[in-house]
Amino acid sequence: MIRFENVGLRYGMGPEVLRDVSFVLPERSFQFLSGPSGTGKTTLLRLLFLSLKPTRGLITIFGKDRSRITREELPHIRRRIGVVFQDFRLLDHMTTYENVALPLRVRGREEASYRADVVELLKWVGLGERMHVLPPVLSGGEKQRAAIARALIEQPRILLADEPTGNVDPQLARRLLRLLIELNRMGTAVVVATHDIGLMDQVDARRMVLSGGRLEIYD
Amino acid sequence: MTSPKASRLLLPAARLKETVSAGIRQQAARTLERRRLTPIVPPDSIAGRAMVLVIAIMTFLSCLTLGAVTLVRDTAAAWQTEIAREATIQIKPAEGLDMEGALGRARAVAASYRGVRGATIVDRAATARLLEPWLGPGLDIDELPVPRLVIVTIDPVERPDFAAMRAELAEAVPSAVLDDHRGWVDRLVAMARTTVTIGMAVLGLMLSATALTVIFATRGAMAGNGHVIEVLHFVGAEARFIAREFRRHFLIAGTRGAAAGGAAAVIVFVVFSWWSSRNVATPEGDQTAALFGNFSIGLSGYLGVALVVLLIAGLTAATSHFTVMAHLKRIET
Numbered sequence: 001m002i003r004f005e006n007v008g009l010r011y012g013m014g015p016e017v018l019r020d021v022s023f024v025l026p027e028r029s030f031q032f033l034s035g036p037s038g039t040g041k042t043t044l045l046r047l048l049f050l051s052l053k054p055t056r057g058l059i060t061i062f063g064k065d066r067s068r069i070t071r072e073e074l075p076h077i078r079r080r081i082g083v084v085f086q087d088f089r090l091l092d093h094m095t096t097y098e099n100v101a102l103p104l105r106v107r108g109r110e111e112a113s114y115r116a117d118v119v120e121l122l123k124w125v126g127l128g129e130r131m132h133v134l135p136p137v138l139s140g141g142e143k144q145r146a147a148i149a150r151a152l153i154e155q156p157r158i159l160l161a162d163e164p165t166g167n168v169d170p171q172l173a174r175r176l177l178r179l180l181i182e183l184n185r186m187g188t189a190v191v192v193a194t195h196d197i198g199l200m201d202q203v204d205a206r207r208m209v210l211s212g213g214r215l216e217i218y219d
Numbered sequence: 220m221t222s223p224k225a226s227r228l229l230l231p232a233a234r235l236k237e238t239v240s241a242g243i244r245q246q247a248a249r250t251l252e253r254r255r256l257t258p259i260v261p262p263d264s265i266a267g268r269a270m271v272l273v274i275a276i277m278t279f280l281s282c283l284t285l286g287a288v289t290l291v292r293d294t295a296a297a298w299q300t301e302i303a304r305e306a307t308i309q310i311k312p313a314e315g316l317d318m319e320g321a322l323g324r325a326r327a328v329a330a331s332y333r334g335v336r337g338a339t340i341v342d343r344a345a346t347a348r349l350l351e352p353w354l355g356p357g358l359d360i361d362e363l364p365v366p367r368l369v370i371v372t373i374d375p376v377e378r379p380d381f382a383a384m385r386a387e388l389a390e391a392v393p394s395a396v397l398d399d400h401r402g403w404v405d406r407l408v409a410m411a412r413t414t415v416t417i418g419m420a421v422l423g424l425m426l427s428a429t430a431l432t433v434i435f436a437t438r439g440a441m442a443g444n445g446h447v448i449e450v451l452h453f454v455g456a457e458a459r460f461i462a463r464e465f466r467r468h469f470l471i472a473g474t475r476g477a478a479a480g481g482a483a484a485v486i487v488f489v490v491f492s493w494w495s496s497r498n499v500a501t502p503e504g505d506q507t508a509a510l511f512g513n514f515s516i517g518l519s520g521y522l523g524v525a526l527v528v529l530l531i532a533g534l535t536a537a538t539s540h541f542t543v544m545a546h547l548k549r550i551e552t
Contacts, residue, residue, distance in 0.1 A: 049453070051453070051550060051551065071458070071551065072457075074551075075455045075456065075457045075458075076455075078453070078455045079455040083453060085453075089446065089449070089450050089453070090450075091261070091446075091447060091450055092261075093257060093261040093262065094257045095257070098256060098257055102450070102451075102454050103454040103455055105256070105259075106259075106451060106454060106455060106456035106457075106460055107455070108460075111256060150454065154455070
């Protein structure tokens with residue numbers, strides 16, 4: 001589904017943040033992306049999410065060469081990739097329901113056509129009672145679940161989660177992890193960027209470890 | 220205890236109450252369903268409200284400048300036409316000259332020309348009144364060698380051949396001097412042109428300052444929306460969708476501010492126009508009217524104000540569009 005071959009990236013004239021990174025993300029796979037802070041986890045996620053272009057190497061996403069994807073094609077490809085940001089990135093002036101429905105709304109779909117799906121998804125992530133609440137009123141865990149729901153509403157083929165358990169207590173972290181595993185069982189590939197070893201120990205999954213800009217994979 | 224009769228009476232009332240409350244519940248549910256979605260661009264922040272205020276003030280000042288330039292241009296044109304509409308034949312008294320006969324001949328010569336609407340001799344009484352401020356009342360005009368005048372009214376569209384008229388007058392009345400006010404008109408035209416050019420330059424500077432202020436105020440208001448653009452971008456919104464949402468929001472905000480400023484300027488002109496029309500016969504009113512005409516900016520002035528309002532609203536929308544595009548480009552790289 002996604003293939004990286006000898007990918008390198010540097011910001012401006014600075015040193016390479018990622019060096020000779022090569023891996024394949026198969027369909028329906030589950031993996032952790034870990035490594036100490038500042039080793040390029042978020043940069044790698046941004047490459048996966050097409051918000052950065054590599055300075056060298058080859059990236060193939062859904063069978064397309066990254067360097068040949070035009071700006072007009074980007075939104076269409078991005079709809080197949082769900083992202084959960086570390087800082088949630090919910091819009092504070094919209095309700096939880098509207099935040100989760102946003103990816104469908106920006107595609108110009110009528111609200112009546114997606115209302116039931118959004119409500120069902122909100123119930124699935126445990127926010128059925130909080131759908132008309134504004135994000136500033138939500139707890140950290142609720143915000144995280146709203147962000148996950150927003151990433152899933154378009155039924156993406158892959159979900160990228162940047163430190164999804166970084167701001168929640170261990171009990172809630174386990175619940176969120178179970179949510180991601182359940183999602184994976186339903187057919188979505190999942191990449192969880194985390195440096196929480198305790199969280200990784202709970203699942204027998206592939207580990208992609210970044211260190212000094214290089215990637216090592218432990219299957 | 221309620222009697223059976225009372226129960227029979229109460230039952231329909233209870234049913235009605237139930238029906239009404241069910242109706243209200245259904246209506247509430249429908250209202251919730253039809254609840255309008257929150258706009259994608261957040262409602263005005265403090266920076267947004269400040270932007271609307273800045274736009275209103277700058278539009279007001281621009282429209283005032285535009286109105287003032289229109290006023291000066293129209294008044295200058297009116298002065299020119301007034302003066303160019305008349306010429307004067309002055310006949311100096313000379314030894315043995317039959318003044319009345321000379322005046323009649325001069326009038327006949329002037330009236331015979333194409334483009335002359337009429338020629339009037341300024342009679343003795345009127346001449347005496349003209350000299351009254353200098354020589355005092357009760358002047359006997361025959362005691363002094365006072366020059367006499369013939370006022371020639373000219374068609375401003377088809378002006379007569381003054382050179383030919385001057386030559387013919389020199390023959391018919393040697394002491395007559397024809398003044399076509401050319402010197403005055405030329406000076407007035409030069410002054411009016413200078414005034415209008417200065418006005419246009421001031422208007423140009425004012426509009427440039429307004430444009431720059433509007434651009435900076437819009438960018439300031441947009442700065443708080445960076446996260447909205449990013450989120451929309453990351454949830455798969457196309458650039459033109461994001462730009463359209465912001466354009467629409469800022470077009471409405473810009474129109475609100477610009478319309479308020481334009482309306483305030485129009486009110487100022489209407490109030491001054493009303494004041495000057497109420498003070499027509501007073502010294503203040505006459506003085507103001509002599510300087511500024513009737514203070515009415517006319518149709519072109521009002522159209523100019525409308526154009527300024529539209530331009531500023533459009534500029535606000537365009538600025539938000541380019542700011543969104545620049546932000547998206549920054550995210551992409």
